[in-house]
Amino acid sequence: MIEDKNQSRTALEKLGEFGLIKHLTKGFELTQESTLKGIGDDAAILDFKNQKTVVSTDLLIEGVHFHLSYMPLKHLGYKSVIVNLSDIYAMNAIATQITVSLAVSNRFPLEALEEFYEGVRAACKMYGVDLIGGDTTSSTTGMLISITALGVGQEKKLVYRSGAKENDLLVVSGDLGGAYLGLQVLEREKEVFKVNPQNQPDLEPYSYIVERQLKPEARKDIVELLEKLEVSPTAMIDISDGLSSEILHLCEQSNVGCNLYEDKIPLDPTVISASEEFKIDSSMIALSGGEDYELLFTIDQKEFPKIKGNPNLTVLGHMTDKNEGAHLISRNGSKIPITAQGWNSF
């Protein structure tokens, strides 16, 4: 039997725009009580009753925010959703709906978009979020993704970046630096592959950090944990651009300073070993790496007993008077001003 290698490639123009949206979004179930009307009209209709509506949006561009050479489309779909949900959780709110808009050049067959939407669907299912709208169109070059996430929260429970007070403890969820190092591993393997396409990379020793890069999770569980522990953060932000950049946001918007202790920064053993391999300082990675999507927040010192010893949370330091500035207290005790080394796409 002669194999038709093109059998699973369907050109996008065959479906047209409406057909494409219909095709890609079929099989998405609506599970939120607040979704009155999803895809299929001029707009979606939501009912948040007496709760507040939380809205966040992000734009992801091929070649700038992601590279399809090492980012499988399903992972990309998943991660694009996660990045947005993370912003909703960073308000101490619960994400409920998303819209997903996609532009692709016609070098993408339908099957590629199906893969992308499989990832979107997996994220929607994992986080209990409804896909309620979007736009699908052609681009002149690569792929770009725009997602808007909506969520709900009670007004008095929502947490802004601006509420941190002097002496509040600075707390972070999970561990840091993995996503950045995972990217370094993938980029190295890509270079090796260019030279020798027969070479099968062994990513097994790096599986944790590669997964942190390719399939990050948003910390809905931390929002639920804080609720359960009856901890009310005074300020919160998600770590998308690196710890130092996010700390500076909290300090600036809360009008406080900060002492961050280097020896407290939570690092996974894989991050430590890969840092050594790449000859980069692991603290530097955690401070500037970005894309970990952990939650960084401040709490009143009185709340400390509630989080003490919790394996998901680490106290990194404390907030100070604004005039003291934001500093890293290094392992040898020296005080180094924190500067934003975060990611800048321009």
Next chain:
Amino acid sequence: MIEDKNQSRTALEKLGEFGLIKHLTKGFELTQESTLKGIGDDAAILDFKNQKTVVSTDLLIEGVHFHLSYMPLKHLGYKSVIVNLSDIYAMNAIATQITVSLAVSNRFPLEALEEFYEGVRAACKMYGVDLIGGDTTSSTTGMLISITALGVGQEKKLVYRSGAKENDLLVVSGDLGGAYLGLQVLEREKEVFKVNPQNQPDLEPYSYIVERQLKPEARKDIVELLEKLEVSPTAMIDISDGLSSEILHLCEQSNVGCNLYEDKIPLDPTVISASEEFKIDSSMIALSGGEDYELLFTIDQKEFPKIKGNPNLTVLGHMTDKNEGAHLISRNGSKIPITAQGWNSF
């Protein structure tokens, strides 16, 4: 004095991403009572109280949806907002907030983005809408814009595409075909300019249709008019892709057919004269042209006296049994099946 021709061009990388967002969105006032928190945190916070939330999103790509060669950036900013607000009004809801995300290659100086945001600001002001969030990033090639619009409405007043009944009247606001013809004029002038850059185009005779293309308006006034006239549309959609395509959406989603009378299609005199000049049938333009952003809706026949003689509204025909299909009744009385000739980006 030697003029520095570059004095008003500021490279984007100078400001960085946070600086850029801050710079572009300063001076945007929040006027909606429902906006509790706008730009500056991980997400915006809105309070729609007991009203329903309406959400719509659109993606606009340079070279696909717009061409900067004849679209001034300020107009582009304005139009990008209008396109989205139109979807909210098409639900018989009132638009309240937008998020605007922008990706540009670094060939765009800061001043270009300022111009774009001037257009966004003008639209926000004109329609009483708050800018509450967005993302600004670099693209590898041209410019792309993603906007999400939010609005509110009372549940029983919201109008879907699916509510049209047999014998309902089909009504349209304003007139049709102008935006498409305006584009033809602009494209012709662009070709002339290529051959003879000294040639100054005289667009004066075409000002109405050029403005329909470059600076369309969304029909918030029609939503307000229907409220004032106490008319409850049974189904509604905005005309972004051409009359025939939108009629087919209404028919399909409402499970009805339609008779559309060619001689009822409202055309501006400029549309008629420009159609003759371009040797295109003016009805064809209205049916397939798109981008007019008028509202197309159906009403119960009993409501007719309320809209009779209103200069903003035209009865185009009526809905029929689904089995009769959707037809255009031409000027000579022949019955022609309506097919979607709408715009497809792929």
